Amino acid sequence: MDDTLAVGTAIAEPGERADGWIEATDLPTGGTERLPVIVVNGAADGPVLWVTGGVHGDEATGVAVAQDAAASVDDASAELAGAVVSVPVVNPAGLRRTERTSYYGGDDPNRYFPDTERGDSRPPETQERIDARLFDLLAESADLLVDCHTAQAGSMPFTIRDRVLYGQERTETEAAALAADLDRLASALDLPVLTEYPAEEYVEQSLQRSTAGAALNTAGIPAVTAELGGHRVVEEDARTAGVAGIVAAAVEFGLLDSPPAGVADAGDGVPDAPVEYAVRRSVGPRVEEAGLVRHRVAVGDTVDAGEVVAEVVTPHGDVVEAVESERDGYVIARSEGLAAYEGQAVASMAVRDDGDVVVPRDAAEE
Ligand SMILES: [Zn+2]
Structure with missing residues (x-):
């Protein structure tokens, strides 16, 4: 690492914090859309940990975690070897309206990061x-990335570990080494770890173009997504756990010897994974009959394959469907709202994962 670290207009000398802006795009009404950036540069050399938040504009806790993680590390900057770069509001247009997307195109900004292996037939959107x-x-500048998000209302906090693809960008051996560093980072946060969707669904959903997916699969940087509770308000337990997890990651990778005073232990105050086996993210199970949802499980409950997680009732209250889990796992969050149409999910779950974390890109695209 060079002595001075500059990101956008934030230029920090060793041992300093600098706040500044990254210019995103010019606005039609004059002025420029800017992303806030905080650079905390350590007195000594070491890895550069990036923290991002707010790529989804309604995910309040992630913004607070990105702000507060930088402040916590700044409190210990005399002992810091390396640097922390925080961009707490990646999607200011979404934040202004408390909405997930920006209003430039209305699409998910977290599916538009570069993917060098993808051919483009049209010029890039805003x-x-x-x-x-x-x-x-x-x-x-990044050696590591934690991208901070929130999930559904009442969701338990968890960390998403992406699939590591190999092919043009890296060999299988290189992918395995990257996956090992990724495991270290994911474990350091000390939240339940869920592997991302199966490989085919991963590429189908453009998750290699999420912030963490692109950092990992295009840039080769160990990168995780932290899902820190529900949307729209800063949840204090999840905020505390998020800051603690990022600081623990800084310790794990040698930026700090120990957490600064006042930072909780990683994993404190939030539930542990209730199962020992490897799990992946799953949106479901899904209803077949339209109706009103009665949940039969709570967040954090373990579920066996075939177990009923919800029932669907008619407007008169008669049960028309028992919605069963297809796999063993546990409940991360229950879907909001009483109404369900056919095909809609009643929950988000962590389900038993027997798929590979390191997968050939070709196979993922078949
Ligand atoms: Zn999000």
Whole structure:
């Protein structure tokens, strides 16, 4: 690492914190959309940990965690070897309206980061250009990334570990080494770890173009997504656990010897994974009959394959469907709302995963 670290207009000398802005795009009404950036540069050399939040504009706790993790590390900057770069609001247009997407195109900004193995037949959209500008800065200086999000109302906090793809970008051996560092990072946060969707669904959903997916699969940087409770309000337990997890990651990778005073132990105050086996993220099970949902499980409950997680009732209250889990696992969150149409999910679950974490890109695209 160079002595001075500059990201956007934030230029921090060793032992300093600098706050500044990254220019995202010019606004039609004048002025420029800017992303806030905090650079905490350690007195000594070491890895550069990036923390991002707010790529989804309604995910309040992630923004607070990105702000507070930088402040906590700044409190210990005399002992810091390396640097922390925090971009707490990646999607200011979404934040202004408390909405997930930006209003530039209305699409998910967290599916537009660069994917070098994907051919483009059209020029990049506005949001894609904004994402690429942030990504270039990240790829220039980051050695590690924690991207902070929230999930559904009442969701338990968890960490998503992406699939590591190999092919043009890296060999299988290189992918395995990257996956080992990724495991270290994911474990350090001390939240339940869920592997991302199976390989085919991973690429189908463009998750290699999420912030963490692109950092990992395009730039080769160990990168995880932290899902820190529900949307729209800062949840204190999840905020505390998120900051503690990021600080623990800084300790794990040698940026700090120990957590600064006042930072909780990683994993404190939030539930542990209730099962020992490897799990992946799953949205479901899904209803077949339209009706009103009665949940039969709570967040954190373990569920066996075939167990009923919800019933669907008619407007008069008669049961028309028992919705069963297809796999063993546990409940991460229950879907909001009483009404369900056919095909809609009643829960988010962590389900038993027997798929590979390191997968050939070709197979994922078949
Ligand atoms: Zn999100």
